Amino acid sequence: MAIYSKELLSGSTNGRPILVTGTGTGSSVLIHQAHVTATEEIWIYASIPLGVDDNLTLEFGGTTSPDDLIVMQILSQQGLFVVIPGLILRRPGIVRAWAGTANQINVCGFVNRIL
Numbered sequence: 001m002a003i004y005s006k007e008l009l010s011g012s013t014n015g016r017p018i019l020v021t022g023t024g025t026g027s028s029v030l031i032h033q034a035h036v037t038a039t040e041e042i043w044i045y046a047s048i049p050l051g052v053d054d055n056l057t058l059e060f061g062g063t064t065s066p067d068d069l070i071v072m073q074i075l076s077q078q079g080l081f082v083v084i085p086g087l088i089l090r091r092p093g094i095v096r097a098w099a100g101t102a103n104q105i106n107v108c109g110f111v112n113r114i115l
Contacts, residue, residue, distance in 0.1 A: 003115045007035075009044075009108070017047075017106035020056065020099045025063050028096035031107055034089045037115065042095065044084035044109040048076040051104035059096040061089060074105055084109070 008015050011030040022028045034040050046056050053075050062068035074081050089095070099105045 005113045005115075007040075007111050007113050009110065012108070015108075017108040018097075019103060020046075020097045020105040020107060021102050022098040023100065023102050024098055025059065025096075028057075028059055028098040029107075031058070031095040031097050031109075032089075032111065033095075034091040034093040035113055036091050038091075039114045040089050041086045041112040041114065042084050042089055042109065043082075043086055043111070044095070044107060045080040046072070046074050046083045046105055046107050047078075047080050048074050048104050049106065051076050051101065054100045054105060056083065056097060056099050056105050056107075058083060059094075059098075060084070060087070061093040061095070063096075074099075080108075083107070086112075
């Protein structure tokens with residue numbers, strides 16, 4: 001029988017939002033790296049607490065365009081937007097993020113780890 005546990009994103013400090021500081025694939029920010037022996041269901045949300053609307057790009061498992069990229073417009077001061085709604089990722093999968101403007105989009109979320 002599978003064992004489920006709700007875990008923090010590996011790029012987060014104690015569950016706090018992750019500030020997207022990069023503006024391109026070379027400066028993307030680590031959001032999460034999948035666990036070594038588990039399958040993970042990933043939930044990611046984004047918001048802009050202050051600033052202007054912007055595009056968020058997530059590199060989901062790789063950096064190949066368009067295969068690995070998820071791009072979404074995030075509206076300023078409109079709450080949390082669901083960016084990744086429970087997609088599955090396995091090791092060595094990594095999720096990284098960058099935006100059109102540095103230091104205004106926050107990313108938060110969790111993973112359901114399945115062993």
